[in-house]
Amino acid sequence: MTDPVAKLPSELDQLPDRDPEETAEWAASLDAVTKAAGPHRAAYLMRRSLQHAEGAGIALPKLLETDYVNTIPTSAEPAFDGDLEMESKITAWNRWNAAAMVTRGARYGVGGHIATFASAAWLYETGFNHFFRGKEGDGSGDQLYIQGHASPGIYARAFLDGRIGEQQLDNFRQESGGDGLPSYPHPRRLPWLWEFPTVSMGLGPLSAIYQARFNRYLANRKIKDTSNSHVWAFLGDGEMDEPESTAALALAARERLDNLTFVINCNLQRLDGPVRANFRVVQELEGAFRGAGWNVIKTLWGNAWDELFQLDTTGALIRRLREVPDAQFQTYATRDVAYIREHFFGAEPALAELAKLLSDAKIAECFYSSRGGHEARKVYAAYRAAVEHKGAPTVILAQTVKGYTLGKGFESKNANHQMKKLSIDEFKGMRELLGLPIPDSAFEDGLVPYGHPGADSPEVRYLQERRAALGGPAPARRVHAVALPEPEERAFKALYKGSGKQEMATTMAFVRLVKDLMRDKETGRRWVPIVPDEARTFGMESLFPSAGIYSPLGQTYDPVDRDQLMYYKEATDGQILNEGITEAGAMADFIAAATSYATHGETMIPFYIFYSMFGWQRTGDQMWQLADQLGKGFIVGATAGRTTLTGEGLQHADGHSHLIASTNPASLNYDPAFAYEIAVIVKDGLRRMYGQAAPGEDSDVFYYLTVYNEPKQQPAMPEGVEDGIVKGLYRFKEGAPAAEDAPRIQLLGSGTAIHWVLEAQELLAADWGVTADVWSATSWGELRRDALESDAALLRGEERVPYVTQALSGAPGPVLAVSDWMRAVPDQISQWVEQDWSSLGTDGFGLSDTRQGARRHFGVDAESVAVAALAQLARRGEIPASKVKEAREKYGM
Numbered sequence: 001m002t003d004p005v006a007k008l009p010s011e012l013d014q015l016p017d018r019d020p021e022e023t024a025e026w027a028a029s030l031d032a033v034t035k036a037a038g039p040h041r042a043a044y045l046m047r048r049s050l051q052h053a054e055g056a057g058i059a060l061p062k063l064l065e066t067d068y069v070n071t072i073p074t075s076a077e078p079a080f081d082g083d084l085e086m087e088s089k090i091t092a093w094n095r096w097n098a099a100a101m102v103t104r105g106a107r108y109g110v111g112g113h114i115a116t117f118a119s120a121a122w123l124y125e126t127g128f129n130h131f132f133r134g135k136e137g138d139g140s141g142d143q144l145y146i147q148g149h150a151s152p153g154i155y156a157r158a159f160l161d162g163r164i165g166e167q168q169l170d171n172f173r174q175e176s177g178g179d180g181l182p183s184y185p186h187p188r189r190l191p192w193l194w195e196f197p198t199v200s201m202g203l204g205p206l207s208a209i210y211q212a213r214f215n216r217y218l219a220n221r222k223i224k225d226t227s228n229s230h231v232w233a234f235l236g237d238g239e240m241d242e243p244e245s246t247a248a249l250a251l252a253a254r255e256r257l258d259n260l261t262f263v264i265n266c267n268l269q270r271l272d273g274p275v276r277a278n279f280r281v282v283q284e285l286e287g288a289f290r291g292a293g294w295n296v297i298k299t300l301w302g303n304a305w306d307e308l309f310q311l312d313t314t315g316a317l318i319r320r321l322r323e324v325p326d327a328q329f330q331t332y333a334t335r336d337v338a339y340i341r342e343h344f345f346g347a348e349p350a351l352a353e354l355a356k357l358l359s360d361a362k363i364a365e366c367f368y369s370s371r372g373g374h375e376a377r378k379v380y381a382a383y384r385a386a387v388e389h390k391g392a393p394t395v396i397l398a399q400t401v402k403g404y405t406l407g408k409g410f411e412s413k414n415a416n417h418q419m420k421k422l423s424i425d426e427f428k429g430m431r432e433l434l435g436l437p438i439p440d441s442a443f444e445d446g447l448v449p450y451g452h453p454g455a456d457s458p459e460v461r462y463l464q465e466r467r468a469a470l471g472g473p474a475p476a477r478r479v480h481a482v483a484l485p486e487p488e489e490r491a492f493k494a495l496y497k498g499s500g501k502q503e504m505a506t507t508m509a510f511v512r513l514v515k516d517l518m519r520d521k522e523t524g525r526r527w528v529p530i531v532p533d534e535a536r537t538f539g540m541e542s543l544f545p546s547a548g549i550y551s552p553l554g555q556t557y558d559p560v561d562r563d564q565l566m567y568y569k570e571a572t573d574g575q576i577l578n579e580g581i582t583e584a585g586a587m588a589d590f591i592a593a594a595t596s597y598a599t600h601g602e603t604m605i606p607f608y609i610f611y612s613m614f615g616w617q618r619t620g621d622q623m624w625q626l627a628d629q630l631g632k633g634f635i636v637g638a639t640a641g642r643t644t645l646t647g648e649g650l651q652h653a654d655g656h657s658h659l660i661a662s663t664n665p666a667s668l669n670y671d672p673a674f675a676y677e678i679a680v681i682v683k684d685g686l687r688r689m690y691g692q693a694a695p696g697e698d699s700d701v702f703y704y705l706t707v708y709n710e711p712k713q714q715p716a717m718p719e720g721v722e723d724g725i726v727k728g729l730y731r732f733k734e735g736a737p738a739a740e741d742a743p744r745i746q747l748l749g750s751g752t753a754i755h756w757v758l759e760a761q762e763l764l765a766a767d768w769g770v771t772a773d774v775w776s777a778t779s780w781g782e783l784r785r786d787a788l789e790s791d792a793a794l795l796r797g798e799e800r801v802p803y804v805t806q807a808l809s810g811a812p813g814p815v816l817a818v819s820d821w822m823r824a825v826p827d828q829i830s831q832w833v834e835q836d837w838s839s840l841g842t843d844g845f846g847l848s849d850t851r852q853g854a855r856r857h858f859g860v861d862a863e864s865v866a867v868a869a870l871a872q873l874a875r876r877g878e879i880p881a882s883k884v885k886e887a888r889e890k891y892g893m
Helices: 020-037 039-055 084-108 115-130 148-160 166-170 203-220 249-254 281-292 303-311 316-323 326-332 337-343 349-356 360-368 376-388 424-434 458-469 490-496 506-517 543-547 583-594 616-628 657-661 675-690 722-727 753-768 780-795 803-808 826-832 851-858 862-875 882-890
Strands: 143-145 231-236 260-266 295-299 394-399 527-531 605-611 634-638 667-670 702-706 730-733 744-749 771-776 815-818 837-840
Touching: 020 039, 084 115, 084 148, 084 166, 084 376, 084 424, 084 458, 115 148, 115 231, 115 260, 115 376, 115 458, 143 203, 148 166, 148 458, 203 231, 203 249, 203 260, 203 583, 203 616, 249 281, 260 281, 260 376, 281 295, 281 394, 295 376, 303 316, 303 360, 316 349, 326 337, 337 360, 376 394, 490 506, 490 675, 506 527, 506 543, 506 605, 506 675, 527 583, 583 605, 583 616, 616 657, 616 702, 657 667, 657 702, 657 780, 667 675, 667 780, 675 702, 675 722, 722 730, 722 780, 722 803, 730 753, 744 753, 744 862, 753 771, 753 815, 753 862, 753 882, 780 803, 780 826, 803 826, 815 826, 815 862, 826 837, 837 862, 851 862, 862 882
Parallel strands: 143 231, 231 260, 260 394, 295 394, 527 605, 605 634, 634 702, 667 702, 744 771, 744 815, 815 837
Antiparallel strands: 730 771
16 A cells, blocks of 8 residues: 555655656665665665765755764764873863862852763863864954853863962852852853853853854954854753754854854753653754754764674664663663663664673663763864864764763762762762872861862873963953044034924934944944844934945845835945844844953944833843843833834833843943933943943943934933933923912923923913923933942941932922833832922833823823822822812813
8 A cells, every 4th residue: 555645745746857767767766675675774775865965066955864873983083183191181180170169169058060061071171172262362262152050160170270279169159258259151250261151041052153143243344353263152952942042043054154163062961850851852953953054963972882883784773772762861871781781772683682792891881971972082073073164053962971970879860950069988989980199088177179280280281281272271251441432522412402393203313323423433333233123113224325234145136125225235244233033133243242342352332222122021131141241332222111102002012121121230221301311321321331431430331221213302402411411310491480489399201201291391380380390310220329329338437418319409399200111110219319209100011002092091191290290289288189180170081
């Protein structure tokens, strides 16, 4: 009976067959092989044919999955460029000290991870000894994204190299007293060592791709020659479940980023158990990466397996490896040889016969320890192939045993991620296995000792010689701070003078400012505009023909709007990063650009503009990554607020990003109301981040600005308000007294709310005889930050009054704060305001409506502000309560 699968339609059915008879002969041959030698032989011949076709340059779809064997056979491994015995000793010392550091820290209950580095030691050591370029050679060196849980091993190597002392090792995860080591790679906590924070799982691989891409961007724009920089990302197989881990694989392949290598430590275990208990994660990852267009290298088996593969004349071993699920393979590593003989080799007669030729010792070696990721020659071969491959990024799938060399109590155990220490007896067993000269007397105080062969030992000299040849220590972060000159003043003056009778949204004001700054002779080329497929929404299309959209291929097509002034221009040296619909990708771009001053010694000025709803809410974790990495630049939440984006409704109504942003200590958050405020804030930001920061100012910050799409007449800048704009509050318009004894109130407004407040000021004066002063609150967050610093100063015995208290000191009447944000945003400063305080905001879910309808719904329109002001005065007894009811009726509320 014919297999029904064969009847399924195929794209081949649509292609003309020039020689049906020849096609039939090929099909008949395959049927004959299947009948005579079995389906396995037929499948082998087909795969061999495809392999041959690929080598001959015949265009065919690639297989997404290969056999569960090493991509590079032992016979094809290159000569090992180093002293393997010496490198084994170095690796042994690092394994020991990594485990000792975490175990000693367990006395204080600070935790730590042992098993990850134990499995990945050779993956790092081979790179450090042979591949990773340092920053003291030509160029910028390589960029290393270290798997967070492997940090003890990196500290151990720095200890051997003399960059970290024994006291620092003992202060692992104990930083508050100084001279400590952070738990994971954190540039903000250890800025001379770590370049990239990677333990927020999934962000490391995403950032690595965009870092490699940004390296090419710098080179194509002739800013920095990055041809000798390679990005290495060390990842866990469990980490690849994070959506961000695989989100940009196609981008890396599409842009042919052969300056990028992923090294995935496939120890088959995540935090609580197997990564793919009933499946095979290596094969799954291979299919995903091959399908995306990556070069895939599998480094699965150590040399001990060579004998088994040579004895496998029927292919039974290959088939069995392909079908055994990961959880079962982990079980083999923890059971005796008899179990393996029964449950692995007993699966079919051909395997049982093969097993008769193997000693128990050989089977134990293969199933307990012999993995490709544990053998320097295998890892070296994979790395060499990766750096020599051209035209596509490479992923190395290296199989290891989690907890390797830590003893049977650790290796391949589901709980080893939570196991934080070894016993003294386990350390002694590890000492024997690693061959380390550590005497029993070193354990007499009950503590495991650190081990060091001596600063002038052959091991240390070898390590340092290898690093010197590769360009110095790694990982390492180097900052060559060069202050950028101030841009010409004319770009800012255009906004200082206002828009006259013309209406202009603050979004457009910001874009206009940056467009002018990008023309600056000194600093213009250093701006990096980043936008996730919303450039036209934000009025940035005017930048297309002048700055160009970056594409490594240039423009290989004739754009549909080529005959228009603002056509869609792509170029290899394009300045704009227009990322498509990926806020995560755009943020990864921003991080790479924002830290280029340290990574490449080239200061760039990125600005990333996006729907504010889709920034901090969607990619807030990356904002913390940016802060950890000491990034600088301008993040711009456009079409901000809950009521300014007409008709869009719930998913596009942001009333909370400033509250989320306020949680990040490195983020300076501003909600400017007018174009001139934007100019002042950006100018001060350029000074602080890229010029000369004032004494005591932290320059390792970034700015979050919210801008609005509601066109308004932009006033000229009043005199003397610059300091208040930067600090967060200044009086914009003093109320004219309605009468000598008229009640007064202070109205604070931020962003677009200033316009409702100004209307309310007029209503209060005209309809109710109330005088209101209007203040522009450019930054609730900076007001709060200053107030918190003042409180801290008081605890130190210093007399200091918060700026917001000073600014409002003596202002008559109560204070009413209004914004297009939830009330918790302005309420951040309420405790430092001496006057009676109340606030209005847009709490709750957004909705689709006109601006006016939405504002009336939330009670923040001008009439609502006026009623709220009257209610506050009535509570103080300054006006009759009946006036509040009268006002509600008058305004139809």
